[in-house]
Amino acid sequence: MTAKPLWQGRALAVLGILLCAFSLRSAVASLSPVVDHIASDFPLSSAVLGLIGTLPPVCFAVFGLLTPLLERRLGIERLTVIALVAIATGLVLRGLVAESVGLVLATAVIFAGVGMGNILMPPLVKKYFPDRIGLMMTLYTTAMAFSTFVPPLVAVPVADAAGWRFSLAMWAVFALAGVLPWLGMLVKGRDASTGPRAAEAPGGAERRPERGVGIEGSPRNEWVPEPVEGPDFAITGPIATSPTNRRLFARLARIPLVWALSAAFGTSSIMAYVSFAWLPVIMIDVVGVDAATAGLLLSLFAFVGLPSSLLIPVLVVRFHATRPLFLFAALGGLTGILGLLLAPLPGLLWLWTVLFGLVGMLFPLALVLISIRSRSSESAVLLSSFVQSVGYTLAAIFPVLIGLLHEATGGWTAPLIVIGAVLIASIPAGMIAGRRRTVEDEWEARHSAW
Structure with missing residues (x-):
């Protein structure tokens, strides 16, 4: 195209x-x-x-x-x-x-x-x-x-x-x-x-694109819409009445790639909401910095994700760098957590914050994957809904769990270990999400036409 x-x-x-x-x-x-x-x-x-x-x-x-x-x-x-x-x-x-x-x-x-x-x-x-x-x-x-x-x-x-x-x-x-x-x-x-x-199909039902032409073996391996034009309209893909949202949603729940994307987005959401809820308190309790410094470190954590917003979409779409980027973000964040656990020194705190802030790369990475792991805008809506709903549900639960764990143990060692364990557990999901296939491809490989 x-x-x-x-x-x-x-x-x-x-x-x-x-x-x-x-x-x-x-x-x-x-x-x-x-x-x-x-x-x-x-x-x-x-x-x-x-x-x-x-x-x-x-x-x-x-x-x-x-x-x-x-x-x-x-x-x-x-x-x-x-x-x-x-x-x-x-x-x-x-x-x-x-x-x-x-x-x-x-x-x-x-x-x-x-x-x-x-x-x-x-x-x-x-x-x-x-x-x-x-x-x-x-x-x-x-x-x-x-x-x-x-x-x-x-x-x-x-x-x-x-x-x-x-x-x-x-x-x-x-x-x-x-x-x-x-x-x-x-x-x-x-x-x-x-x-x-x-245009609309006979009887008033909207005709939506279902499938497109896949360019197998091309450097970018992107799905390219096949234009279908008429005198009064132009749409993409063969004309077919699409299945109901309920059916498609049920199909998404049976596709491993969808759960991998959900886990990747969920990890991003967990890291963000846990950090904004607890990172300043962790800095104050573990390292002994004042509140103003803890606030600056939280801003630094958020700022680290800005360059990734500029680079990641292009790196993923053009160079298919999903897996290396996911590993870099997860291992960087894990290194920052290990630094807080093993060397919580004021002089190194900025380094640990920057390394942990690399988890911010997961957010733009997850968003661009939602766009390119589906064939049409209709399936992208459903995929976006499924992935983000799972991710934000986890984000609502984990800050509370971290707070309860801190209260139960009286320290931050166990909560930090749990955060690190989440990053480690997300790595297989990142590898699956890196497959250059759409959710429709995954379904059709196991079942029938989408």
């Missing part, structure tokens, strides 16, 4: 994806820096803060399961608009609340939208940029990484100057801006990746 310029006929899709990606993280990262400002207006108990901290993975898991059902009824573009509107509405409401219950409810609305957006982004990239998956995933994951750093940097100065309510609500501008490109495409009634929207 000949790649065309990124912006050619797809400018709205580029803007829509990047603005949505930015909103997925800025909506999450803008709250914690101004918690002290909020507490000066109304009380925030530890229970409320703990509930808010648990909401993201729980909402992501729940709405990850609901998103394919909604997408099938509404279409991926309409559901993206709904997700962005939910994020914007929740952000505005969060800036207007007068008590802690309202803050929790507004935050839940935000995370519901983010949960849908998380699932929809990889399929959107696959649908609109099948010829530029590596480049577009690079832009998308970089936008997410960038929006993780910007809110903590500006939230407090803005809150000091204009109040915490404005500091929280101002991020709604990006979500609302992200709505406009998708509305523009809906108004035009066009699929920017292939031309006017696909």
